[in-house]
Amino acid sequence: MKLLEDKIKKDGKILAGDIIKVDSFLNHQLDINFLNKLAEDIASHFKEKKITKILTIEASGIALATVLSAHIAYIPVVFCKKQKTLNIGDNIWQSHVKSFTTKKEYKITVSKEFLNENDEIIIIDDFLSEGNALKGMIELANMAGAKIKGVSVAIEKSYLGGGDLIRSMGYNLYSQAIIKSIDKGTFEFK
Incomplete structure (x- = not known):
């Protein structure tokens, strides 16, 4: 999606450790008009799919x-919580995820009340690096018996292999901007 690529080039910053900082519009300060355009594109991409719920992970995917x-x-x-809270109860689905940006491992949790075999879902996140968050959400959805109709991310860092992993699992992955490489402080898109 050229609109997102242009926004990354204009406002994105490259930090040490392959971190791409797009927090001025996507995952800290939110540019709602811009998010609306991204959402419209995702909805159009999956318009032929019957979707009853959206599954994401806290916090940036929400x-x-x-x-x-x-x-x-x-x-x-429905969003996966990164910590089991007292109010969620014990009737839950859980999976393990390692965050690329924090380097921490989480046990993500969703209440069985909100994710089950009657759901036809799309899984959404802001970034795809190594594929750990998406893989964890896919595991939860499969445990619940939910039907995964698609997976979408705003930004995929293809050079880290997460997109290849999710596609090799047989999922319909739609990445709005695919970064092929970061070279000398500039982004190269696929």
């Missing part, structure tokens, strides 16, 4: 998933 919901008849958004 904004895009919420805006996307408005483009798919305001279907529910």
